[in-house]
Amino acid sequence: MLAIACIKQVPDTTQVQIDPETNTLVREGIPFIVNPYDTHALEESLRMHDQFGMRSIALSMGPPNTEATLRKACALGVDEAILLSDRCFGGADTLATSNVLATAIDRLAQEEELGIVFCGKQTIDGDTAQVGPGIASRLGLQQLTLVDKIEHLDLEKKTIRVRRKLEGRHEIVEAPLPVMITTVRELNRPRYPTVPMRLAARDVEVRTWDNATLQIDPETVGLKGSPTWVCKIFSPERDQGEIIGDGVNDPDGTADLLIDKLLSKDLLAL
Amino acid sequence: MTSSKIIILLLFSASGLAFVWSLYRRLSLVQLGQGKGRFDRFGERFGNMLLYAFGQKKVLARPYGVNHAIFFWACLFLVAVNLEFVLAGIFPALHLSHLPDALYVPIRLGSDLFSFLTLGAVAAALVRRTFFPLYPEARNIEGYFIVIIIAVHMLAYFGINATEIAQGQERASAWMPISLFASGFIKGASPAELASLHSLFWWVHAVALLVIFNYLIPFSKHLHVITAIGNCFFRDLDKPNTQPRETFEIGADFGADSVAKLSWKDLFDSFACTECGRCEEACPAHHTGKKLSPRQLIHDIKQNLLANREAIKNGQEPPLPLIGENGEGSCSEESIWDCTTCGACLQACPVFIEHPLKTVKLRRHLVQEKSSFPEELLNLFENSEQRFNPWGIPPSDRGKWCQPFGDRTFDAEQNEYLFFVGCAGAFDNRSKHVTAAVAMIMEAAGVTWGILDKDELCCGDSLRRLGNEYVFDQLAAKNVALFKERGVKKIVTQCPHCFTTLANDYRQYGLDIEVIHHSELIEKLLAENKLTLPQQKKQGKMLFHDSCYLGRHNDNFDAPRQVLKQATGSSLLEFGRNRENGFCCGAGGGRMWMEELSGTRINRERVQEALQQKPETICTACPYCMTMLGDGLKDEGAGEVKVKDIAEVVAEALEGQA
CATH class of the missing domain: 1.10.1060 (Fumarate Reductase Iron-sulfur Protein; Chain B, domain 2)
Structure with missing residues (x-):
């Protein structure tokens, strides 16, 4: 049974700046990282492998350099890493991305029974949280979003019970397999790769599937298949802050001033 | 040869062979370990052996060490005498008494005195082990057994001499005060009784010797009487805290679990x-x-x-x-x-x-x-690998502290020093003040400097001491390559951890240029009058805390003290545990990034020690120490005591203001 983790290589957004002239992201020289939420998706698929003997697969759509990210997944111990890469996949929005990922998952499911697809709850560059649900909709999977705990997995009855982390409350949900789960940070603590695994991952073959393999209608992928267009990116103007008091010489007085200020803005509930 | 002589001959021969064989068996076990022998710089090694093993230099660094030195030196003398004891037991012609008086008398006198001193040392050892052991488990059977065996051996020795004196066979008896005194107790004994007593003491003496050589030395911690001498010879002549590199190849072992x-x-x-x-x-x-x-x-x-x-x-x-x-x-x-x-x-x-x-x-x-480590280290490891600093702050922020100084990108043509700021100096708000102070001092002294800004990577000190050699290796190789690419000739650091890593660890990566800690640079600039302080700035009662990585690991104790004295014009208070014996702040070895869950806090212990002297300022030359001492002071409710880096004290003297 398959436990597939969909992961995305993203620019380290803490290091990305916006070019004020062109209103685009300056990505030059910015290191790529695995989308932090996806590291939890990957970890959970590895745990499915460790605990239930499922086959863990890391799947990523992106340019050829995404191979580095998949190699990291190999160092962590996935059974297989597959890169979905084709020029025509470029410029995709969430609709087009979920199309490619769903097609690839469907292809994998032809050969082996699909158990769970794990996705991070959202990416830190797009923040849409749409790709996971998009995959579920396309493949007709039960979708369990914002999962912070897997309560029970019964491979005999093929059911799963999870806890969803919602605003101010938890929700326990049960669903029949196969399911699509989006993961939050609280779900697990991602493992750290051992050196022997890192070294072995250097030589592992990362399979690449292009559109010749996937055979998707080019009109439904990449830029062409993306109805969403980003018009402008900008940093919101922020009001100038102010320095109150003298924290070095009069910490107590400054703390009083700060509390008065917060009260006057109604930011402190008393 | 009489039958008893044959028995003795066989016994001692067997014992000698057994001693050599068991030593060989045990010591050859070290061959199960890795690596090559240390026989380079032979003269230096030999000198170390003489000074530290035979001279007992480090043993004597502590008052009680005198007792050990007595054991050791007495043992050296008595081993020679005992050799005679064994040989003369078999071949009476080899008895010392055949020597002329000029040699014989001093040897007898020496044996008597050394044996007596050893008995005194035995008594001191018994008292100490029983009432003041360094650790409770020191009161063990083996510990008592060795001293008692030595005592038995010595007492039997006096017994032999006493009977020989009583038998009138000892011509040097006047020079053997202890033996002579002992012979007083058996004065009235008949010749037959004396002969049996002699034989009894002889055998007790011999059996004690056999126990020491055939059991205690080869099979207990008393093997150290041989191996400690070797250890002084084989000591690490460089920096014993610089870990060896590892080779990252498939199939290699990483670290040791065996x-x-x-x-x-x-x-x-x-x-x-x-x-x-x-x-x-x-x-x-x-x-x-x-x-x-x-x-x-x-x-x-x-x-x-x-x-x-x-x-x-x-x-x-x-x-x-x-x-x-x-x-x-x-x-x-x-x-x-x-x-x-x-x-x-x-x-x-x-x-x-x-x-x-x-x-x-x-x-x-x-x-x-095994990827098995305290969970708080995961962030450190990931951050160091992805963003090249322990906090995971964007590298683009690394040079922000430098804004008041303008663009200071290192340029080999223009700059004498690369200022390797380090992660704490670049990102930690408190340490940034120190960084600015170091920069200001260099400006005032006309030293040209530049930084690598966002291209500087964490030196990797914590990673290496925590055992994450793989990531350390990447950081070290990249930093060294960058230094070479930019034509760096001299580096100044403001952190002892960066300093030790660049100066010692990076040598393994081919970095062989001047690396200097800011304390030494400032001392040098002051000494050469390149840096002049308009006025001395008093800091009140001032204590200096030694950073382990500056002091103990790099022998830099004087430069920071000298700098402080010149900047303040006042003398320094010292911790009880200072210089070589300084007490850690608790942050070294990557502990900076870990929780301290068991026992009491190391930094609080250090701060309590400081507060006994009621200082107004505690000075340090390390960002980790600064954090730990500052936190400790707050925990102890002594937040009014200031913690300052020596560079800040100098900068204040430069500005002439608080």
């Missing part, structure tokens, strides 16, 4: 240890109630080697794991993580055992082969 993966010297160390407990007493982790004891670590390595030797020789899996909760012979993971690599144990050990090196090898295994 004694066979330790170095031969690690194993030899375990045989050189006499479990005196000085390391344990000096260890900040042990001192604050944590699980780690450097003494126990070395003992466990020895016990593990002894338990696993057959399996290792036969290429089998060792039955007793080196890491784990298996009692004696096994090191618990908790104790492995307790170490701050401060080197207090290295300093305390009279025979140069290298404790932290072993701890780091065990950590390397845990991190690199």
